[in-house]
Amino acid sequence: MRSWSTRPSKQKGAMADPAAQVSSSRWRDLDKLLLRPGNLVGQNFEPGPELRDDLQEFAKVLVVGAGGLGCELLKDLALSGFRNLEVIDMDRIEVSNLNRQFLFRLQDVGKPKAEVAAKRVMERVCGVNIVPHFCRIEDKDLGFYNDFNIIALGLDSIEARSYINTVACSFLDAFACFDLEVSAIAAVISMGHHGGQYRSIEYDSEDNPCEDTIKPMVDGGTEGFKGHARVILPGITPCFECTIWLFPPQVKFPLCTLAETPRTAAHCIEYAHLIKWDEVHSGKAFDPDDPEHMQWVYAEAVKRAELFGILGVTYSLTQGVVKNIIPAIASTNAIISAACALETLKIATGCSKTLSNYLTYNGLEGLHTKVTEFVRDKDCLVCSPGYLLELDTSVTLQEFIALLEGHPKLLLLKASVQHRGKNLYMQAPPVLEEMTRSNLNLPLFDLVGKVPKDVIHVNGMTYKNDKKTSCGRKLRIVFKGIDGVSDMDTAGGA
Numbered sequence: 001m002r003s004w005s006t007r008p009s010k011q012k013g014a015m016a017d018p019a020a021q022v023s024s025s026r027w028r029d030l031d032k033l034l035l036r037p038g039n040l041v042g043q044n045f046e047p048g049p050e051l052r053d054d055l056q057e058f059a060k061v062l063v064v065g066a067g068g069l070g071c072e073l074l075k076d077l078a079l080s081g082f083r084n085l086e087v088i089d090m091d092r093i094e095v096s097n098l099n100r101q102f103l104f105r106l107q108d109v110g111k112p113k114a115e116v117a118a119k120r121v122m123e124r125v126c127g128v129n130i131v132p133h134f135c136r137i138e139d140k141d142l143g144f145y146n147d148f149n150i151i152a153l154g155l156d157s158i159e160a161r162s163y164i165n166t167v168a169c170s171f172l173d174a175f176a177c178f179d180l181e182v183s184a185i186a187a188v189i190s191m192g193h194h195g196g197q198y199r200s201i202e203y204d205s206e207d208n209p210c211e212d213t214i215k216p217m218v219d220g221g222t223e224g225f226k227g228h229a230r231v232i233l234p235g236i237t238p239c240f241e242c243t244i245w246l247f248p249p250q251v252k253f254p255l256c257t258l259a260e261t262p263r264t265a266a267h268c269i270e271y272a273h274l275i276k277w278d279e280v281h282s283g284k285a286f287d288p289d290d291p292e293h294m295q296w297v298y299a300e301a302v303k304r305a306e307l308f309g310i311l312g313v314t315y316s317l318t319q320g321v322v323k324n325i326i327p328a329i330a331s332t333n334a335i336i337s338a339a340c341a342l343e344t345l346k347i348a349t350g351c352s353k354t355l356s357n358y359l360t361y362n363g364l365e366g367l368h369t370k371v372t373e374f375v376r377d378k379d380c381l382v383c384s385p386g387y388l389l390e391l392d393t394s395v396t397l398q399e400f401i402a403l404l405e406g407h408p409k410l411l412l413l414k415a416s417v418q419h420r421g422k423n424l425y426m427q428a429p430p431v432l433e434e435m436t437r438s439n440l441n442l443p444l445f446d447l448v449g450k451v452p453k454d455v456i457h458v459n460g461m462t463y464k465n466d467k468k469t470s471c472g473r474k475l476r477i478v479f480k481g482i483d484g485v486s487d488m489d490t491a492g493g494a
C-alpha cells in the first residue's frame with residue numbers, strides 16, 4: 001500500500017535537493033529495493049527514482065516512544081530514506097537508560113528523551129528532519145495523529161498501545177468512537193478535511209473501509225530476549241484490541257504459595273515484600289526507590305530462601321521482582337526495531353508485501369522466529385465497522401433501546417448507550433441513570449447532533465449458551481431519508 005497516494009502532483013524538473021545529491025551513495029542499498037521491479041512487491045509498486053524522491057519528500061512517520069525501541073526505530077527509519085519524522089515521548093533520560101538507549105550520553109541525563117533523540121539522529125543522518133514532542137500521547141489531538149502516513153510504535157505499555165490503536169482505528173469511522181474532548185474533535189473537523197464537512201463514515205457496500213481512512217501502524221515490543229513486530233492495517237488486519245488476549249496477565253503469585261510453599265527465589269522475595277514487610281513495619285509504606293527498604297527486603301528474602309533450601313536470591317533479582325522490572329536487552333531491541341523499520345518502508349513504498357501480520361522472535365535459547373497470521377475479530381469494538389441499523393429520525397432513545405432487545409441479531413437487554421464518549425443513557429449506577437433519564441424521550445437523531453449517520457456504542461446483557469453475559473456492541477446507525485445517504489451506504493452490512 002502506498003500510503004501517500006493522495007500526494008500532491010510533483011512538478012517534473014524541479015530543483016533537486018542538494019542534500020540528496022551529497023548523500024546519494026547513502027541510498028545505494030535503498031535503491032536496490034526501490035528502483036528494480038520484483039515478484040514479491042506490493043500492489044501499487046512503481047519502481048523508479050521518483051519513488052525514492054517521493055518517499056523522502058512526502059512520507060511522514062510518527063514514532064511513538066523514544067526509549068530502547070524508539071531510539072533504534074528513529075535511526076533505522078532515517079537510514080531507510082524517511083526524512084519527515086516526528087517522535088513523541090513524555091520521559092526524561094535516566095542513567096539506567098544509557099546501556100541500551102544509545103542516542104543518549106551521560107550529560108543528557110534529565111533531558112527529554114524525544115528532544116535528545118531527534119537532535120542526535122539529525123546530527124548523524126544528513127537531510128532528515130525530526131520534530132520532537134515532549135508530552136503525553138493523550139495531549140495531542142486527532143488532527144495531530146491524522147497528519148501521519150504511518151505510526152510506528154516503540155512502547156512498553158499495553159495501555160499506551162491501546163490508546164494509539166483506538167486513535168488510528170477512529171479514522172475509519174469519522175472519530176465517532178473516540179473519547180476525546182469535544183473541542184479536540186471540533187478542531188479536527190474545522191481543519192477542513194473533506195471540504196469542512198463532518199466526515200462521513202467511510203465503508204464500501206461490503207463493509208470494507210475506504211483506503212484513505214486506513215492509518216497503518218507498525219508495532220514493536222520486547223521483553224528480555226523475546227520480542228514481536230506486527231503490522232496493523234485498521235479495518236483489514238486485526239487491530240491491537242482484536243488480539244488483546246495475546247498479552248498474558250502480569251505474573252502474580254497466590255499468597256498461600258508465598259506464605260506456605262515457596263518454590264522459587266521470586267516467591268521468597270515476594271514473601272518478604274508483601275507479607276513480612278507489613279508484619280514488621282505496621283503501617284509504614286514500602287518505598288521501592290528507598291535503597292534501605294530494598295536492602296531490608298533482600299535480607300529477609302535471603303533468610304526465607306535459606307529456610308526452604310532455595311537458591312538464586314540476589315539484590316538485583318529482588319529489585320527486578322519488587323519493581324516488576326522487565327530486563328531490556330539492546331540486541332533484542334535492535335532486531336525488533338529493524339523488522340519494524342523494514343515493514344514501515346514496505347508499507348510506504350510497496351517495495352515488498354508486508355508482514356502478515358505478526359512476527360514473534362525468541363532469542364532465549366538459540367533463535368526462533370515465526371510469523372502468525374491472526375484474524376480480525378469481526379465484532380471488535382474498536383476496528384469493526386459496527387452492525388448497521390437503519391432508523392427513522394423520530395425514534396426516541398427509549399424506543400431505540402427497546403429495538404435492541406427485540407432485534408433478532410442483537411438481543412441486547414438493558415442497554416446503556418454511548419455516543420462519541422458521551423453517555424446518552426446509563427442503566428447504572430443510579431446517579432448516572434438519573435442524570436441521563438431525561439434523554440429517553442428525545443429522538444436519537446437529535447441526541448447525536450442530527451447527522452445522517454454515526455457510530456454508537458451500546459453495552460448490555462445478552463444470552464450466550466443460555467447464560468446471561470454482559471456484551472458491548474458497536475452500531476453504525478443510518479437515519480432514513482436524510483441528505484447524504486445514498487443507496488450504497490445502506491445496502492451493505494445488515
Ligand SMILES: [Zn+2]
Pocket residue numbers: 238239240241242243377380381382383384
Ligand atoms: Zn479490532
